[in-house]
Structure formats: structure tokens, C-alpha cells
Amino acid sequence: MSDNFDTEVLVVGGGPAGYVTAIRAAQYDLDVTLVEMDALGGTCLNRGCIPSKALISAANVVHEARNGSAMGITAEIDVDFQQMVEWKDDVVRNMNRSVEKLCKANRVSFVEGRVTFADEHTVHIEQSDGGSDRLTFEHAVLATGSRPIELPGFEFDNSGVLDAKGALELDELPESLVVVGAGYIGMELSMLFAKLGVDITVLEALDTMMPAFSSDLVAPVSSAASELGIETNYGELASECRSTDQGVVVCTESVDGDARHEYEAEAVLVAVGRNPVTDTMDLDQIGLDPDEDGFIQTDKYGRTDVDHVFAVGDVAGEPMLAHAGSTEGEIAAAEIAGRNPVSKDRATPAVAFTSPEIATVGMTEAEAEQTGHTVSVGEFPMRASGRALTTGHAEGFVRLVSGDDGVVLGGQVVGPEASELIAEITLAVEEGLTTSEFAEVVHSHPTLSEATYEAAANERGLAIHTLNR
Ligand code: NAI
Numbered sequence: 001m002s003d004n005f006d007t008e009v010l011v012v013g014g015g016p017a018g019y020v021t022a023i024r025a026a027q028y029d030l031d032v033t034l035v036e037m038d039a040l041g042g043t044c045l046n047r048g049c050i051p052s053k054a055l056i057s058a059a060n061v062v063h064e065a066r067n068g069s070a071m072g073i074t075a076e077i078d079v080d081f082q083q084m085v086e087w088k089d090d091v092v093r094n095m096n097r098s099v100e101k102l103c104k105a106n107r108v109s110f111v112e113g114r115v116t117f118a119d120e121h122t123v124h125i126e127q128s129d130g131g132s133d134r135l136t137f138e139h140a141v142l143a144t145g146s147r148p149i150e151l152p153g154f155e156f157d158n159s160g161v162l163d164a165k166g167a168l169e170l171d172e173l174p175e176s177l178v179v180v181g182a183g184y185i186g187m188e189l190s191m192l193f194a195k196l197g198v199d200i201t202v203l204e205a206l207d208t209m210m211p212a213f214s215s216d217l218v219a220p221v222s223s224a225a226s227e228l229g230i231e232t233n234y235g236e237l238a239s240e241c242r243s244t245d246q247g248v249v250v251c252t253e254s255v256d257g258d259a260r261h262e263y264e265a266e267a268v269l270v271a272v273g274r275n276p277v278t279d280t281m282d283l284d285q286i287g288l289d290p291d292e293d294g295f296i297q298t299d300k301y302g303r304t305d306v307d308h309v310f311a312v313g314d315v316a317g318e319p320m321l322a323h324a325g326s327t328e329g330e331i332a333a334a335e336i337a338g339r340n341p342v343s344k345d346r347a348t349p350a351v352a353f354t355s356p357e358i359a360t361v362g363m364t365e366a367e368a369e370q371t372g373h374t375v376s377v378g379e380f381p382m383r384a385s386g387r388a389l390t391t392g393h394a395e396g397f398v399r400l401v402s403g404d405d406g407v408v409l410g411g412q413v414v415g416p417e418a419s420e421l422i423a424e425i426t427l428a429v430e431e432g433l434t435t436s437e438f439a440e441v442v443h444s445h446p447t448l449s450e451a452t453y454e455a456a457a458n459e460r461g462l463a464i465h466t467l468n469r
Pocket of ligand 1: 203
């Protein structure tokens with residue numbers, strides 16, 4: 001390291017993009033300082049992926065127990081929500097401590113505080129106890145993440161108007177909840193709370209839920225939502241929110257006209273997307289100008305227009321997913337260390353932890369056609385999977401999309417454990433495996449992964465447990 005700087009690599013933000021960058025850079029023997037103003041682990045660990053998945057698991061236990069009559073199980077279920085919340089908080093606290101220990105063990109220096117840039121190689125760090133510090137750095141990696149979009153008139157107050165964080169930090173279950181936005185967060189949390197007995201009404205501007213996924217992937221989730229008693233209203237824009245003695249009234253305008261509706265509930269959860277946090281660091285001091293949506297443009301190694309400054313995770317644009325941020329962090333760290341990184345153009349899966357789960361990677365059939373491939377598709381329905389039937393969850397399918405040479409270009413899964421099944425398809429897409437190579441791999445029986453194997457065989461007209469097309 002040049003003696004001119006306090007640290008070789010300054011990482012701003014300790015979420016899954018930032019702490020992974022810091023640890024990887026330290027593994028490459030760089031001197032690293034990680035600055036975070038809140039808990040290590042960022043939104044994902046503290047206010048997003050981890051607490052939501054903990055509560056989703058708990059709600060699934062409740063739901064399974066209440067719906068076991070076909071298996072001969074009937075039970076009176078008593079939900080102690082405070083205990084459930086304590087358990088979820090314990091999971092988060094344990095993981096916080098693990099991240100802290102990992103940073104320490106890898107010799108990453110941790111500084112608590114809020115960073116603003118003073119000049120191209122200097123930051124100010126404002127600590128929560130009122131103290132402040134100044135640090136010079138050779139390279140900086142920006143990993144400050146994103147915040148929920150606040151609709152005008154729906155200011156988050158942690159009681160009547162909730163963002164995902166507020167919803168995941170409730171210590172009492174509301175009787176009813178209006179959910180604005182039927183995307184990832186809206187549907188994951190709607191299904192979770194519906195399983196715990198909350199009366200859910202979803203308001204969505206578009207004419208479908210989960211617009212990021214194709215309609216055949218969404219259909220099983222939409223039916224499951226109806227079965228849970230979730231009322232979904234499409235084509236309605238939430239435009240106004242009033243608080244009342246009982247909670248809130250949400251007013252909507254229909255997208256195609258001036259019809260207005262009103263929905264009452266104890267609280268409203270607003271999940272209409274997230275914006276990058278790039279407006280609080282005085283980036284102009286280093287000559288960085290985010291685009292009109294607030295994202296920082298980078299090259300395939302995460303390098304910004306300012307040569308010694310990198311950006312990873314949500315601030316660097318779509319996909320705004322934790323694992324994408326971590327991968328970008330590993331690549332940026334390797335680039336800074338001069339370790340010939342592979343570029344960030346990698347097969348990146350996306351998963352919605354709804355019921356059933358949806359998971360995708362690479363191209364859909366339509367995308368492959370649009371890019372000039374002669375497309376071939378292999379599919380396998382979960383109802384033909386012995387393992388799926390033995391779990392009582394046999395809805396959904398696995399689909400593999402391949403080009404004329406049989407190379408797997410993408411895959412879509414909806415059904416039990418889709419979040420896990422997508423890993424094998426991601427491997428195939430990343431490594432350019434063909435469906436025949438896929439179908440040569442022996443899969444254990446009885447497992448859900450046989451569905452992927454059979455989808456590969458089906459593409460070649462050789463599936464055993466379903467009719468070939
Ligand atoms: P989203 O973009 O997934 O969905 C927002 C929805 O709100 C859209 O369907 C949109 O049409 C609708 N909408 C917007 N304004 C509206 C209005 N005024 N009235 C009614 N509907 C309106 O955004 P979400 O769910 O907030 O998630 C944000 C991001 O967080 C996702 O894009 C994803 O990157 C990340 N995330 C990922 C998860 C995962 O990987 N499992 C889970 C949760 C979040």
C-alpha cells in the first residue's frame with residue numbers, strides 16, 4: 001500500500017455486497033476498512049431476506065399443521081406471535097454476529113458511522129455517538145444499497161403505514177392489512193401474513209401479480225393466494241391514505257378511468273419498488289454523477305467513471321438482488337487486487353419465496369427466440385414427481401429452454417423448493433451444458449431434482465415419467 005493512504009480499500013456499506021467485497025479483498029491481502037452506519041448485513045440480513053424467510057418458514061409450519069387433514073393430521077394450533085418474532089430476531093442476531101466474526105477473522109477493519117466524501121481520496125465518517133473521523137483511501141467501493149420507494153401521502157410511520165422493514169418488525173399481528181404492490185415483497189409478505197390469519201387485500205396497478213415473471217409461472221401462485229383468502233384487485237393505483245381510529249383507509253384510482261375505491265384495514269404495507277441510496281454521500285466531491293434514477297454506471301468489473309472508485313450491489317442497478325451484489329463484490333475485489341476477475345456477466349437466478357416458490361435463470365423461450373436461437377423446450381410437471389407427491393405439494397413444473405445445439409439457455413421453475421432446484425439449472429446455463437449432458441447425470445430417487453433431469457430428457461423426447469411431445 002502506498003504510505004499516503006490510511007487504507008487500501010474503503011468499502012462503504014456492510015450489506016451482502018459490501019461485506020463480501022471487504023472479506024474477499026482482505027483474502028487477497030489488501031488492507032480493508034469497512035464502514036457501516038447500522039448493523040452489519042444490511043437490508044438483506046436485518047430487514048429483508050433473512051427475517052422474511054424466517055417468518056415465512058414459521059408461517060408455513062402453521063399452515064401445514066392446519067392443513068394436514070388429507071394426511072390424517074388435525075390439530076388446534078396456537079400461534080404465539082411474540083415468540084415467533086423473538087425466534088426470528090435470534091436468527092438475525094446470530095447471523096449479525098457471524099458476519100462480524102468473519103470480518104474480524106479476515107482482518108477487515110470495521111468502523112461504525114456515516115460516510116460522506118470530502119475529496120477524491122478522503123471521506124468524513126460521522127459516528128452515532130457524535131464523534132467524527134477522517135480517512136484517506138486508495139480505492140473505494142460503494143455498496144450503500146437501496147431504500148423502499150415512498151408513495152406521496154403514504155409516509156412510512158411504522159404503525160399505520162409500513163414498508164417491508166416495518167411489516168417484518170411488527171410485534172403484534174394486525175387483523176387486516178392492505179398491501180400496495182403485488183411484486184416480490186408484496187406477494188411474499190401477503191402470503192406469509194395470510195397464513196397467520198391476517199385478512200389481506202392486495203392493490204396492484206398492473207393486470208397481473210409478480211409482473212417480472214411469465215403468466216404460467218405466476219398462475220399457481222395466484223391460485224394459492226386466492227385459496228389463502230387474499231383478495232387481489234388489479235388495475236388500481238393507490239393514490240391516497242387517511243388514518244382513522246381503526247387504522248387506515250387507502251383510496252385507489254383505476255388505471256383506465258376515474259373510478260375510485262376505498263379499502264379499510266388496520267395498516268397498509270407499501271411495496272412498490274426500491275431506489276438506490278446514492279444521494280447521501282456527496283458523490284459530487286469525487287466527480288461521480290449517478291444517472292436520473294440514482295444508479296451508478298459501472299463497467300463489467302464494477303469500476304465507475306472515476307478509476308479508483310467501484311460500485312456494487314443495488315447502487316449499481318438491476319438485478320437488485322443480494323446474491324448479484326455479492327458476486328459483483330467478489331469481482332470488484334479481484335479487479336482491485338489485480339487477480340484477473342471473470343466479468344459480472346454471469347447467469348444470475350431470481351427467486352420469489354411465494355407459495356409455491358418461483359425461480360428463473362437465463363432466457364425464457366420468448367427471449368431465446370428474440371435473440372435468434374432455434375428454441376427447444378423440455379418440461380416436467382411436478383404432479384409426475386414421486387417426491388413432490390410425497391410432500392403433498394405437487395403443483396408447478398420445471399422448464400428448460402435450449403438452443404439448436406442443445407445448450408441450456410435458461411430455465412423456469414414453479415413449485416416446491418424451486419429456490420433450490422434453480423441452482424442446478426444455473427450451473428448448466430453458466431457452464432453451457434447441453435440437455436444431453438444434463439440427462440447423463442444420475443439424480444437420486446426420490447427427489448425433486450429428478451424433475452429437472454426429466455425436463456432435460458423431455459427436451460430430447462426421452463422423458464420416462466411424462467409423455468414426450
Ligand atoms: P417490485 O418491483 O417487485 O413490485 C412492485 C409492484 O408495485 C409492481 O407490480 C408495480 O406495478 C406495483 N405498483 C407500483 N406503484 C403502485 C401503486 N401506486 N399502486 C398499486 N401498485 C403499484 O417491488 P418490491 O416488491 O417492492 O421489491 C423491490 C425489490 O426488492 C425487487 O425488485 C427485488 O429486487 C427485491 N426483492 C427481492 C426478493 C427476492 O429475491 N426474493 C424479495 C423481496 C424483494
